[in-house]
Amino acid sequence: MPELPEVETVLQALRPHLVNDKFTEINTYVNKLRSPLILSDVQGLLNQPIENLWRRAKYIVLKLKNGYGLIIHLGMTGSWRLESMSVDRQKHDHAEFYLSSGLVLRYNDPRRFGQIVVFEPDCDLIKHKLFVNLGPEPLTDDFSNLWLKRVCKNKKKPIKSLIMDNKNVVGVGNIYASESLFRSGINPLLAGGAISNIRLKRLTRAIKDILRDAIKAGGTTIKDYSSLNGEEGYFYRELMVYGKAGDTCSKCNRGIIRQAYQSGRSTFYCPVCQR
Ligand SMILES: [Zn+2]
Structure with missing residues (x-):
């Protein structure tokens, strides 16, 4: 998607x-x-x-x-x-x-x-009814460390579900949520409210960086996506965890990438790098 x-x-x-x-x-x-x-x-x-x-x-x-x-x-x-x-x-x-x-x-x-x-x-x-309930754009200053801190405060919901909720921040889907959590070393199953401010700061940064990198690469072509006139996107070459269940983590060379299920969606993470 x-x-x-x-x-x-x-x-x-x-x-x-x-x-x-x-x-x-x-x-x-x-x-x-x-x-x-x-x-x-x-x-x-x-x-x-x-x-x-x-x-x-x-x-x-x-x-x-x-x-x-x-x-x-x-x-x-x-x-x-x-x-x-x-x-x-x-x-x-x-x-x-x-x-x-x-x-x-x-x-x-x-x-x-x-x-x-x-x-x-x-x-x-x-x-407009399609826009009225949307949260901030992740690549603008409206999506800040302060904002994410407020979103996560006292939340028992897993952090991955929180960042994939359009009311909290728009456009962070399954691929980029998984990759951002990997880059910031946060376990996707962790409750939002249990994550320290310094780690949330790292996550805010990672979401912005990953989305920018992916735009530069023309997106990620897996399954059905192609850009105008069938053009492919090359960010799949930079994926570290998404779709890599069973592989050895290429960052720590120890962890085996795991696949978990959260609200019907696959989640990928390294149990060594992501705590
Ligand atoms: Zn690892």
């Missing part, structure tokens, strides 16, 4: 192609993805310059000059292709956006857990 670095990579790939271009025609081929897909009748989306694209959590926001726009989530298997109009549509292409540049942007999503939602000019995005 695409996490924050993957979505950021897709955003950075799309932005230079789309800003200042216009949608001339929009077609959809299913009635709904995760939520209803209602795009083709929205006149406000057509023939208006695309002003900007940005990311909030794992959503990409695309805003047109007239104030209309799209909120896009890749779900589990969503991906985009930008190609010539002469290229045929593929299986699982559920929406296509013709551009005045002569190219067409196609959204492909075999499992259909993605979302493409229209917003109108009078919409206050901060209060």
